Amino acid sequence: MTSYLGTVPDSHRQRVSLALASTIIVGATSFAWPLFLAPSSGMKPEQAVWVFALVLPMVLATILAELTSGRMDVKALAMLGVLAAFGTVLRPLSAGTAGFELIFFLIILAGRVYGPSFGFALGAITLFTSALITSGVGPWLPYQMISAGFVGLFAGLLPKASGKAELALLASYGMLSAFAYGWFMDFAFWPFGIGNSTQLSFDPAASPLTNLHRFVLYNLATSMGWNLGRALTNAALIALLGTPLLRLLRRSARKAQLAGPAIAASTSE
């Protein structure tokens, strides 16, 4: 696992892993709800999104409280804020131009350098801040925060590599995660996007496999272009900016680590 800003004791790391694992479980359940919605439950497909929009903020609050409180030193917090500001500024630049999304490459690179928990926090907080600035707060926000968080989280868990291999690894992860992000979001908001009365709509009475088949077709028909655009943007930006940005982020991580113990020692006396 790559290093975190500052030093973290093992017991803390265990707590963080526990919290992250539970977030993955809850996140997977809430994104996969169209697979287990039963026709007899009396819930309409559109309402399921609201049920999870109620649960997800609690999960997010739990994980963010755990990730940031006591674990992150001030330097990591400031870095989190500044990088989130960077993503926030980049996001409106990219809105509306078919999938040309500029936030993910930063989340991926930061997750790679500062580790999975920083990556998760950065993804979630970037999406939250940009929703506040562009007034895009709605039931989709917790879903976006969780999936962008996952993009950063798994970027931090990628295997070791260096030089060209690392760049290739990150760029292909960028493409893969762009598709995964799009698929997960579309899947959770499927009945919202298209309604219940078309041949590509979610049908609670059908089997999960039939629904998956329908979803793949729906996705091909509607958002393939967006996902592809996002994937290409990610890969291009990582290939273009990856080396200098990684160097920049790593240098600051080293600086923060060098300065950390010295400051702690001088103030604890």
Add this chain to the structure above:
Amino acid sequence: MVLERTQTLKSLHPLAWWAWAIGIGIAVNGTTNPLLLALIALALVWVVLLRRSSAPWARSVRAYLILGGFVIAMRVFFQIVIGAKTGDTILFALPEIPLPDWAAGIRLGGPITAEALAYTINDALRLAVLLLCLGAANALANPRQALRSMPAALYEASAAVVVALSVAPQLIESGQRVLKARRTRGTNTKGLRSLASVILPVMADSIERSMSLAAGMEARGFARTRGLPVRGSLTLMISSSMLATLGAFVLLSTDFRLLAVGCLVIGLVGAGFGLRLAGKRLAVTRYRQQPWRVRDTVVSGFGLLAAVVVLTIGGLNPNDLSASLLQWLDPQALFPSTDPLTWPQLSVPMLLVVGLVAAPLAVTGKDRIDVTESVRNDTMVRSLRPKAEILVTS
């Protein structure tokens, strides 16, 4: 002398606006009557236009109106191209193209019926008005004020959000500086490659900034007042959110509604309690906390009442009601039939709901901004503040 604008604490609590909007959202979710939906939308826009401030986020309602229109257009398009065929009133017919087997036997085009189209438009209109509710809340509630109401356990996370919100304008400025420098040198400023060459120096700049910010925060004692995490808070929070997820799962996949709602409620309450517990490790006070006044309760009440009215009427069984009551309440008018086609009707309770949507106009005033003489003489601090807050310099 410098005059500054400051947001007064007289404005409505942001969470009150959200509660009002969510209540209306629940009400909207409980009907597909296009007349009622259109009236609610009008009332929402009316409230927003009269009560929004001059802040940047207050302009968002136009975007949400456009988004709503887009949702309706997209739904209608898909209904026409790949819609399931219901009803007999054929408006027009498109040539029918059957797709190959791997495409699940979908047929493109075919006859378009008035019933299917009416159903789609009603349903899409409901979603569009729902989006408008969220747009209204986004436009009316001040996000910075709402951040103050975050639970204490999220103090550090909110600090990161506040840092992001205040650094963002500086980054834009920094980016413009780099662009200007490039332009004066005669370098190309368009395309992905030049975007990259702007991103790098701005990024280096912002990382430097974060280092000095951290030093500043540390020097002011930030994070020195926090203790170790409270024992058991994480276990409580994780198990509660797991329970809530289980509740949602049971609610969606089985018939045990009572058990499901029980799990959900216990889970949510438990998680809230866990958050409070986790916040105990902080020894910090809050600066200028927004008070919750009677007016805030009243406005939230309007929204919740609208939800209660629609849900109660929607839940009534028409067979249990006497003829006069049935005519007055008319539960079926909430979901006008589209097959056979009927003209939607308005009932008295629906007008009450529309009245509740517009009711905040009666109890709130125009959001006033106080103009005070600035006590700060340091131009540096002032130059970093958002432009909207600085009024006159003379």
